[in-house]
Amino acid sequence: MNWILPDRIDNHFPGHRAVLAVFAAITAMTIGRSLFHMLAPDGGAQSVAHIPLDTFSPVQAGQAVIFVFALWGLSQLIMGLLYVVALARYRALIPLLLVFIVVEYAGRYLLGHMRPLDVTHAPPGKILDHIMIPLALVLLFFSRPAFGRR
Template sequence: MRPDPRLLLPRHVEEYRGARWALVVLVVYAVVATGRSLVHVLAPDSGAGSIATLDVDVEGGRNVVALLGQWGGAQLLMALLVWVVLARYRGLIPLMLAGVVGEALLRVLVGQLKPLETTGPPPGGPGTYVALVVCGAALLASLTPRSAGRGSAGRRERR
């Protein structure tokens, strides 16, 4: 079967018709995104120095830490939306995967336009490319309806 772009905005949001493994990819993304965002929000240096290897002991370093912490708040909101979709509105899984892919594409683009200077490779660098490829494949799989003869993950009656 071919991907059906109409599944990005389905009429019935409680029914997910795509590949089961794409749902698993979104769960893994949600776990990673939740953890990453909590580090940015809660770590004293927002993970800037301790994880991303940015030198924050320079003039303006506190601003970098503050901005990364605020970005963590936005990431946490996205992660919470993904959890809501996984828990209640599984028909929107393709839309969430499209959002994840779009965000990764923008990070790659902005990273090319405004590269970071670090003392080591930050995990978000290669991780963004991995997320882009894996979530991109999951997006295509989530837009490809399963055949009628197989069970449907997430197909539950909701009242």
């Protein structure tokens, strides 16, 4: 299992070079797909996923929203599990993960302004946007080696 959870995190990859090329392509596809969904006028719902938004009944529209929230929950679970792995085995990655937290919550904040939603009450995530960004920045500051255990 050391090839999955190595003792040292460095830039050495012990596997076949083709894996790196395919992983780079997957990475580019993932980032491109993410940016498209964030920036496309319909979020890609109709133009890519062929979800007939303009023909939905209120029930179908509600089911679509619930499905998208479930997908978002899956993404949050994967990030949370990555955080668990970092806490348990790869604490050297915590500063990088804090940067990702800043980027995620700043992105949520910006997307909330770019694509405002009509809601009855502010969701907890909107409040968290204002807390998590400065909190993660403070934690990142104190993650520097100068503040390590003495």
